Amino acid sequence: MPPKATRGVLVQCDESIMAIIRKIDEGRNEFIIEDLDSGTCLVKEGKLAELKRRLKEQLKETVREAEDSESE
């Protein structure tokens, strides 16, 4: 049996973000092909943009970002 090659996008991030990604993927399994470790997973090609968008939504709810001023 030759080694298996799977096409996809390797996503590397820190554990807290990975936890959110897992939560987004939970149930419908739309994004993750393979969960590799606490900060790495393989995501379906073409699904990355949507994952990023969903992640951003989640973060907006959970994290209040410090407002950045454009002052000089």
Place this chain on the structure above:
Amino acid sequence: MSSTLFDYLQQQPGMAYTRLYRQPSAVLAVLRRMLPHLAKTIVMALLYMPQPILESDLFAWIRPESQVELDESISTLKRLHIVQVVPEPAAPRAYKLSSSFASSLREALTGQGNHRSFGVPCTTRDPNRMTVEDLDGHARRRWEAILYYMVGSTGKGLGQADIISTGTKSLLEVGQFVTIRNERATITKEGFTFLLQEANAQVWSLLIVYLENALALHMEPVEMLSFLFMLGSLELGMDYSTASLTPTQMTMLDDLNNFGLVYRHADDQSRFYPTRLATTLTSDAGALLATSVKSTPSGPVTTAQAAGAGAGKGYIIVETNHRIYAYTSSLLQIAVLDLFARLKMRFPDMVAGKLTKESVQRAINLGITADQIISYLQTHAHPQMYKHAPPVLPPTVVDQIRLWQIQGDRMEANSGFLLANFSNFPEYEDVCRYAESLGVLVWKKDEKRCFFVTRIDQVKDYIAKRRLAAQKDVKSGQRVAPKAPGSVAGSSRT
């Protein structure tokens, strides 16, 4: 980059190669442009050889420490259907050049034959003869209009560029260099990668999209490709006859005129002039429009070479307080800066602004990466910036741009292939090391025996070769590697 042309060629069926390689100009272009030097050497060695050469004889000729280059060369030559392995199945393995490639290359090198593959110069004199300067001007205007359209600045008050044809517009959209948002073109990540390339690579990127859409445009891809390869062999400043061209190639002339690769008089269908963009298509030194940069303020975005060359090319100064000063009056360059910087002042020969969190994240939202912004700033750094180099850019600014990306994005993503299910650890380790030596390895995890690569072809070849060698060992009963106690098959996954 020629690698995209390589990817395109690789997807073609064997038949397409047979037809393409009938053209001596195409063969010469492939040799010139597509092959690593070692592969060229191998081709030249095999060119006049009447019999296939044994693999062992060929490899004896190459130093053992060049194994990686050798693998790459053989793999490239096989993929492009230039060498064939004979006999099939190979025992013992021997190589020969594919016959159509060999005979066309011999014709090209010795000037035999009655093919018209290197273009047919016009016999009649052109009453409105174009000079090299005219042609450079035409090429630059057309090509810049395309770039300017991509940065989406038309109608932004910066000024008006030439209008580009609807065909070109839809091509840019199909190639995903731009997306249309609210009826306006917006640049994408691919588009920005495109901008960062030097002109020759840009031209090829667009031409690949053009070729890939051939069937939708009712055109014949092989004819298009051989025409492009022919253009690469023409002489700048000469006019060529259209009499020997096929209908597909005549249609192409119109499109290539829009891209700025050729020039045609509106009222004279019998001749065309190749521009510098066309004549340098297949040369490996893509200097192209570089000469014109100095003479006009609105020179095209030339990159790569500008990095080290300094004088006259770099124009951006970045200060540690994130302020940027760009000494340019080129609308195109200003428009590019405007994608990721907040520009505040414009003077006749300079614009000033600042890199802000908002401006950088806006660019990142379009899909442009922090690394692309940094590499753009670095490539176009003003010579003044090199006085204290390295580093050319202030490290605080570079770090901050990256940080802004992480804040906006919070992840690093790479496209490619995950390799898993290796039967034993030595195989995993060896293949992984090979991938690393090729520079395609992104991530690995020893415990799971899996790793991630950005490109897979060569790695696949390597695995197959390794397995074949292992099988032989088993058959002949020699040196069967004793299985390490820990590496029982099937335990690779947890």
